[in-house]
Amino acid sequence: MSEITLEGLEKRYGETTAVEDVSVDIDDGELLCLLGPSGSGKSTTLRMIAGLETPTDGTIRIGDDDVTDQPAYDRTTSTVFQDWALFPHKTVLENVTFGLKMQGVSKDERRDRAREMLERVQMAGYGDDDPTTLSGGQKQRVALARSLAVNPDVLLLDEPLSNLDKRLREDMQIELREIHDDLEKTFVHVTHDQDEAFTLADRIGIMNEGELIQIGDPHEVYENPKNRFIEAFLGDTNFVDATVSRTTAEAAYVDTELGAELVLPTDREPAVDEGTDLTISLRPEILSIDRAADATGDGTTKQRAVADGSTANAVTGTIRNVVYRGSTVRYSVSIDGASLFVERSDAGVETLAAGDEVRIEWNGADALAFRTDGTRVEL
């Protein structure tokens, strides 16, 4: 059963369209992350689900109820905000019991529920503390306990971890996921951090300019990005300009700024014609890098044209710089005036240095191709 249904949801502020035609079914007990750059409409969507903003158009259902015109306090949602918004003149326990008091829950039960929630977020023993004396991570836990104490059907989280430092944020992501799995409630979590979305989500909904452009499980959106925007947003990649030079029944061949003709094997008759301009995405993890066996040493690069029927691609170039990033090493390689970066795990890799001539290879089937309007070419 879907717990939340958004249908044609829209929010305009004067001339600005903050959210445009968003439709999605969120399953009961699902953890959905809304991911997108700043200003893409994530918070506005969340605030409409919470009842803190009124949609200009469209409907919102929670469970069996149409809640589109229902005020926030009548909804079975609870929200955790980025700034936690704890009451400074109340103790931690009073902060957590506050919503329960509003619900008319008896004093003893309030106390018991609040204690239970504080324990759940590993803050047992802090009940009498002044929240202003807590660390960011501790405040975040109290805010979470407060939102959970009222036993909502749906927990809405708007960048609740973004004020925490990287290490704590990563720990809290795991804990949040555990709390979700424990409580079996529906969570909608807003973030602009793709790592956070990948860590937490059952499904990721990617927003851009007010629209929900793709929704799917993390693997699906990463392996199958619908357009170039998503490919660029989900991680570092090499975009290479290309023009289709010829096609066969099972491949498209492209001329690129890397000098060599590259092959894109296809499952069917290629969906692109000769002369079509494309952008090819070569993610660093699909590229292998090795010292060029046939390095000429005279500074020129030699490109190997691909043979018909082969899915292998290879280009040679010169390492421009090497950046150690702890567990990985990133090489920037100059190729015919263009460049590619390759990321390798440090362990067991022969040390390569700036100035070395190298050969970069990949399986053409691992590359993605996009048209100039950003749409994906199905290969």
Ligand SMILES: Nc1ncnc2c1ncn2[C@@H]1O[C@H](COP(=O)(O)OP(=O)(O)OP(=O)(O)O)[C@@H](O)[C@H]1O
């Ligand atoms: N109350 C408002 N009045 C006018 N415009 C608004 C209002 N709230 C949001 N907007 C506009 O709507 C758009 C979407 O805003 P929203 O806050 O939903 O983005 P967001 O994805 O949450 O961004 P961020 O990651 O920066 O929090 C933006 O262009 C924003 O300026």
Ligand SMILES: [Mg+2]
């Ligand atoms: Mg926001």
